[in-house]
Amino acid sequence: MEKLDYIPKTNLYMKHVDKSYSFGIDSILLANFAKMKKHKTLIDIGAGSGILSLASFYYYNLDKVYSIEIQKEKAKLLKENLKINSIDKIEVINDDLNNLNFKENFIDYIITNPPYYKKGANIKNKDEEFLISRQEIKMNLSDIFKFSNKVLKDKGKLFMIHKPERLVDIIKESGNLKLKRIKFVQSKTFEKPVFVLMEFVKNANDGLKFENPLVIYDENNKYTKEVNDINGL
Template sequence: MTDPALRRDDYLGGRLSLWQPAKGYRAGIDPVLLASACPAKPGQSVLELGCGVGTAALCLATRVPDLVLVGVERQPEMASLARRNAAECGAHLEIVEADLTQLPPELRQRSFDHVIANPPYFQRDRSHSSPHGAREAAMGEETALADWVAVAARRLAPKGWLTMIHRPERLGDILCCLAGLGSVQIQPLLPREGRDANLILLRARKGGKAPLRLHAPVILHQGRMHEFDGEDYRPEISRLLRDGAPFPGLGAAI
């Protein structure tokens, strides 16, 4: 019997189906964009901080074979769903149930080629909290953004890459936190032509020395406004959302 508290949503054109809470927070396109921007290669290791039900990690696993995947999630119900989702799609995703600032010793002894993260976007001293626990944990910043970046940097192997998705208004905060990380690449994402960016993708490399790169904006939707029912993503964005293609804007992470 289906649990009415859950629903199953399709990602990557139905190549991936994930259980999520029926009410409250459900992952949208942000973790799919995050996964598409991670430059992982087969055989490499990836740690996701705050993995939720596993959306980004499992989207990445669908695109790139033979990854060593670990997800950290502090909410027991979300961690349980991430394990279920990984098992049902046949992915090898290890879920560690822990607060990212209090990782277990065995995880603190490991390093990774990549760390990916979709931290909560909103500072709660400047915005209102959600009544839904899972949504509030996903969207409301309780753990400082500086802690997310510091933990990611510690878990990266030398020359490893951090890939994040966040809001443009937090870019200054992120850049101030990147101690030990360089070769920064910033990709603005615009919802439509003529609009301001409402998301950014950011990459930074442990020990990287290359100059900061601010890439040309990528526009997600066609046209200046929504003019018809249904989706109107640009073809290159539709390919990554439906087919699991890598992100088209960021340069190669060599």
């Protein structure tokens, strides 16, 4: 069964197929965290069915988005979502990130909600599509940073959401991309973070800004005001 999901704070919709991984709050938080100037270029690494590509395109009035997605069915769904919204400035690239040959120093921004877990992590869902989306089976942190260091312009930015427990691995692989802005995401106040939002800048000076943590749920298990604002509620 298919339905259309509304993308918060836009007039865009996405097709959601039952039993297929769509998008969660992590992608919405990342699209809101990423700050981009108008009329720039963006690459969405691991685009899935297009939530970050579509939201970023709308929020920041981008001139061009390249959506890289290795899974054929997800790339097909992404193309359908572009057709639903009559968007022709997003180009879908159904290929392995490591096969691509973008020009060096070419892109203004990169955004990614990558697989959070190392290959072989203990995940109960054995569906291949889900595992590729959540384990580093087809793409890992080294691949992302190697590609980003090559194609981003000087002072270009990479926006990423990940798990806090992978921070050491992330910083170790970042190369010439300096972590400049970081925001932890907690399910509730006083609980340990469940996500970390990060902004990296190519060839930036040292210095790191810690933003106030974002709390998803209040004491009544309802979205906090900050999350409602992000969702346009």
